[in-house]
Amino acid sequence: xxxxxxxxxxPEGAIGLGILALLVLIALLxxxxxxxxxxxxxxxxxxPPFTDVxxxxxxxxxxxxxxxxxxxxxxxxxAVGIAAALxxxxxxxxxxxxxxxxxxxxxEALMRVxxxxxxxxxxxxxxxxxxxxxxxxxxxxxxxxLGAWADPARLTRAQVLSIRERDYIAxxxxxxxxxxxxxxxxxxxxALPPVLALSxxxxxxxxxxxxxxxxxxLGDPNxxxxxxxxxxGRNILRSSPSLSIFPGIALVVTVVGVYLFSEGLTNALAGRxxxx
Amino acid sequence: xxxxxxxxxxxxxSSIPVLLIVIVLTFLLLESASGDAVDAYLxxxxxxxxTVAQSLRQAYGLDQSMPARLWLxxxxxxxxxxxxxxTFGRPVLDLILERLPNTLLLMGSAxxxxxxxxxxxxxxxxxxPESLRDxxxxxxxxxxxxxxxFWLGLVLSIIFAVQLRWLPTSGIETIxxxxxxxxxxxxxxxxxxxxxxxxxLIYMALFLRVTRAGMAEVWRLDFVLFARSKxxxxxxxxxxxxxxxxxxxxxxxxGLQSAAMLxxxxxxxxxxxxxxxxxxxxxxxxxxxxxxLMGIIVVSAVLVICVNLVVDIVYxxxxxxxxxxxxxx
Numbered sequence: 269x270x271x272x273x274x275x276x277x278x279p280e281g282a283i284g285l286g287i288l289a290l291l292v293l294i295a296l297l298x299x300x301x302x303x304x305x306x307x308x309x310x311x312x313x314x315x316p317p318f319t320d321v322x323x324x325x326x327x328x329x330x331x332x333x334x335x336x337x338x339x340x341x342x343x344x345x346x347a348v349g350i351a352a353a354l355x356x357x358x359x360x361x362x363x364x365x366x367x368x369x370x371x372x373x374x375x376e377a378l379m380r381v382x383x384x385x386x387x388x389x390x391x392x393x394x395x396x397x398x399x400x401x402x403x404x405x406x407x408x409x410x411x412x413x414l415g416a417w418a419d420p421a422r423l424t425r426a427q428v429l430s431i432r433e434r435d436y437i438a439x440x441x442x443x444x445x446x447x448x449x450x451x452x453x454x455x456x457x458x459a460l461p462p463v464l465a466l467s468x469x470x471x472x473x474x475x476x477x478x479x480x481x482x483x484x485x486l487g488d489p490n491x492x493x494x495x496x497x498x499x500x501g502r503n504i505l506r507s508s509p510s511l512s513i514f515p516g517i518a519l520v521v522t523v524v525g526v527y528l529f530s531e532g533l534t535n536a537l538a539g540r541x542x543x544x
Numbered sequence: 545x546x547x548x549x550x551x552x553x554x555x556x557x558s559s560i561p562v563l564l565i566v567i568v569l570t571f572l573l574l575e576s577a578s579g580d581a582v583d584a585y586l587x588x589x590x591x592x593x594x595t596v597a598q599s600l601r602q603a604y605g606l607d608q609s610m611p612a613r614l615w616l617x618x619x620x621x622x623x624x625x626x627x628x629x630x631t632f633g634r635p636v637l638d639l640i641l642e643r644l645p646n647t648l649l650l651m652g653s654a655x656x657x658x659x660x661x662x663x664x665x666x667x668x669x670x671x672x673p674e675s676l677r678d679x680x681x682x683x684x685x686x687x688x689x690x691x692x693x694f695w696l697g698l699v700l701s702i703i704f705a706v707q708l709r710w711l712p713t714s715g716i717e718t719i720x721x722x723x724x725x726x727x728x729x730x731x732x733x734x735x736x737x738x739x740x741x742x743x744x745l746i747y748m749a750l751f752l753r754v755t756r757a758g759m760a761e762v763w764r765l766d767f768v769l770f771a772r773s774k775x776x777x778x779x780x781x782x783x784x785x786x787x788x789x790x791x792x793x794x795x796x797x798x799g800l801q802s803a804a805m806l807x808x809x810x811x812x813x814x815x816x817x818x819x820x821x822x823x824x825x826x827x828x829x830x831x832x833x834x835x836x837l838m839g840i841i842v843v844s845a846v847l848v849i850c851v852n853l854v855v856d857i858v859y860x861x862x863x864x865x866x867x868x869x870x871x872x873x
Contacts, residue, residue, distance in 0.1 A: 384565035387848040391807025399829040400577040476692050509702045516695035523690035
């Protein structure tokens, strides 16, 4: 609770939390805000924006409601971004913990795998992964996570290496705690905070990667995403640029919200440390 | 110079296992795809009977077991043979070498622009922490950093190519213009302005933020206080003491960002129709061309290793504390 109070006290944190809360609300209430399938034809095609009260942002080439697409796209963006970041952090934590705790040959081998994932451009990897397995939401989530777990793994390992030399770990060993128990009960909770601070950046990157993938036509074709809306509008960019511009603005607002939230969180955490 | 050579040798040796991991994992990934290159080829020519498919598989070595083919791939890779692209009907290496210069030009220009502008603006912001100028630059950079490059590319081309007609919308140069020498270079430069801007602005924002954050830390250190007490001018302290120490981490970052920038070039090249490496990746994906995709991933890994090596050498030259004996990793 105190963390949230500290978070709201920083201007970045307050604005970021506000934007994210609004987006989560839109995502949760999407079926109520715009009932029905957003991919269904709703009106005359290419209705310009700000002309019809029922379709404030107009319609696209096939007569689909742009506002409905943006509302439902919020769901996809947030869901994919958060799920991919959670998966990446989970993989990264496990690998980093194993490497840092086991040491020796296991550490060496795991870190070379981490290196391998860091030198292959993650977008290229996601592109190859989705094209091989086939585009669906879970595959996109996994593809993004595959390119994002290396940083948290490296950070977790560094944390573990510095924590495992401390006295309380030695005493846990002396009283006969099982190494696995030490890893999960003593080391993991203390290694977690800096990795969690990284998670907001991973969410933001995941949202941007998802948008780029669906922009290239490698997203799930059965759900509406901001990236696919931008791609769809691109075909008639000269005559109706607004079709690509609106979903892009939604994307920028979302990512700015995540960044501000993350900055506020980092400041709040730093404040807590200096208070203590 | 001796130190640089030792650094290169050590890095090259430690890169080999990493590269092998990349090759094996990519191979396994592409292996799990349903259908192989022969299926894709037969589909593209409108079908064929089983004997044709059989003889084609034999010709390309696709009838052998998986480990045998992996070994075949690695051993031919050692001879710089990256295989045969089915969609283009040409060797993969030729295709990649043909497309790579455009992408290197795009990435090099974007790196130079983002590094130069980003560090300069970062110094401006970090020279007076918490001032109005600092807050304005930080806010603008935060928003720029959140803009997806592909969308920025579209918006820039709407404004500057479609509405104002100042710059060309696509391509790397005017086709069959017969231009040579300087006029050709100017033509290519005009074509590159928008894609480079779309790719670079995000990294510019990143470098600005990192420089600014680095300077904010250095301001607190004792030697800055000492420089102040010596009565040095503010400009001299900012440039010679604070900025110089804050810029060093930026050089390391340049290497780390090269992989991300290479990935970003896929979308940018697709928007601006630049026949480069990134667009080749997209063509390999849409053509289900496994050997080409494999080659692209391997070459991009090698490229990132090389960029990081150059960055290491530059870093060692800039920071005398980095000795060649220090182990990398």
